[in-house]
Amino acid sequence: MIDMGEVSLLLIIPLMTALLCWKINVRIGNKLQVAAALFNVVVGLFIAKNVFFHAPITGWHRLIYIDALSAFNVMLIVLIGFVASLYSVGYMHHEVAEKIIDAYKVRHYYLWFHLFLGTMLAVSVVNNLGFLWVGIELTTLVSALLVAFYRKGTSLEAAWKYLIMGSVGIAFALLGIIFLYLSGVDLFGESADSLNWTVLNQAAKQLNPQWTLIAFIFVLVGFGTKAGLAPMHFWLPDAHSQAPSPVSAVLSGVLLNTALYGIFRIYTIVNTTLDGKAAPYLIFFGLLSIAITVPFMLVQHDLKRMLAYSSVEHMGIITLGVGIGGALGLYGAVLHMFHHSMAKSLLFFAAGNINQKYHSKRMDRISGVVKAMPITGSIFLIAAFAITGTPPFNIFISEFTIMRAGFQSGHLAATVLFLLFVVLIFSGMMYYVVRMAFGEAPAKVEKKEMSRWSTVALFLPLIAVIVFGLYVPPFFQEIIQQVAVVLQGGKS
Template identity: 75%
Template structure:
């Protein structure tokens, strides 16, 4: 199959899967079709990523399509988390239907919106034009808002409304930023239809107007940063992630936030070259602010899923900080952290979903004795919590330690010290609540049994990665990250 054949196959699979799942009225057949579609999407996505990383960027359709190492990396995360979430969704949605929480029609609509959501994130990862990238990120907002409002309760509808309002304001800022990018190169590129193609702008970055680029980057950082959950534009995130179905929360935190960061990094690569490295200072500032603002909300939290959502704000800040610190080590740590966070946070949301369904509550003061009531889920939940807070020997520890070392070697001593102190406080707060929920006596009325074999089995895919990649970073992942680092440093292959 040709390069473009693989791209269109990758984009077509989730579209077809979502439509088929929506039309199939037999529950078991619907489940099998959506899992099969997600598996084919996984194969297609990893094939595209492998061919890009082992060869050269995909370019086609009059340069409408462009996939380099950065795009391939994001595609890999989307299809991996998307596939595990589709597996987890089977058990999760079976329970929701059996409990009468959703209807059979809602069941089918869920899979339609879920796979369309994956399609929008893949589309963002393959387009060359920054204007089309903006359109793709706006589509992710519209589709995912339907999933946030899925339960149609007052709190869910309110969260979806807040998400749409703040997302729309943010996306408007990003659009202005992209217009300013066009103005920065109008003297050089004129009215060339490729004037907003990333492949063209990145090569012409040294000759763009620095004043327009500075304004453009600030607008894009605020705009896409709203979608990525960077503080202080993060207020939609805890509500949206806590109200969505747990598999959707995993995808929102695991890859949607990364996709918004992907948009920022595309513009950052251009801006940092034009501004002689000054764009990195903005990422350091917003990164530290995002980590710091998380601390009080985690320390006084009562809702389990909101605590995990605030943790996502923290980790988006860590990734931004790592890219801002820069250098080979800083970029390596930041990109490794993108991967590690996707795996650990999806694992945490999956296990939290099982717990919520078992205890019929998200309030942490009503949850205790998880290890006794749900031995498998409880053990995995405990591992995931220690992993997400950066405890060794799990994967998050490796990437956070790498960013700390990069900060020290790069001369960002105060930023690094502050980063360490904040991470310690977050660790203490989260582990305090997690230990209280995991141990103690389980309610007498709870049967010692897992919720569903599907939703339990799905935990083991991210679990293996979280544990194994904390002990050993495979060469293929290191090589991938080095290639993505070169893209962020403006190196053209």
């Protein structure tokens, strides 16, 4: 059994790391923050293991509730968080050496970066939906400062857009939460418990359907803004392309998932109340997000913007998968969450290396990556094939599962459109990627990898991308199924 000690550790480690790194010498801070992030992987996986193989954790007067869905998100945050902090060392070292930032700025970077990881972990473990909202708003505030990190005109523009759109979106989500509270109060009276997910989920059948529908629509639009669902996605390509690359990886790899986590928590309640009538909204927003990516993918000039649009697409795919539903659809959607996090963070790390090597994000100035940096270049190519859903890599499996679920459950039109968009996006993205990867590198580009730190960090997500494409281990299938059960509203 597990007590609250581990959960407190999970939340305190990022907080302490942030504060320590802010105050101490960068050279010690570099290693300290990697070690702390690694330790949090151990804590996070330990908690997740207990949840997956024993029972959900409840504690602190029912303030904390960790079921399979929470544990799954915690697992992604600690894993990607660790790889990103490992990557950050080399990345920031290079930025300081190139005199793009002052050395002391790296301390601020670690402060905000680890606070950011901490807020996302907090979002994943709270039971009360009010606190879930407070946590998601905090992730916006902390990460807006990370987006503005370079203090250039464009990064300030991106950060401002992100802060304002994110906050307005989230204000609407609050209205949704208020309505949900109202339906809880209606049954259980005024107490903080009336906003607990466990309480609302258990009583989902008795909630007032009209109020929960209003609540769901506001939450979907509000947290959907944060998750980058079209048509509320306008801030996303700006923020993800202007942030430092390790931050882009965390934004795309786990922050978007955390926002989706907020939507799905409320969706499980509402879909039970409305007897499945909430699903079409997810299918609509999911398909729209995939569709809107197609034209933007074809006209992109900026490498990181292209990757950011691909995140819009994949958030759409996950939402579509949950909307299609059924055991198979949910299984595919959860699997896709994991696979996308791995492949997309890998792409952003590789893009960060390319970016620093070529001193540009413009794709027409990048060529011959494979020759200039053999390791980064080949990994970039593999990751790009993976993200576009090419077999034998991981994303192909989850996309294929969602398509199968779509055909089986009779969502014929939606699935055919999905298939069509994915093919278009594949060709659009591959056109640019192949031009960047092959050919001759410009003469002034030195043929050498970036630092050891930045190369090593690529391997962990790479293993997931390759291995899970060939074989999904049974224990992992079991985990994914448990998360899918939670999404179905059942108690795992």
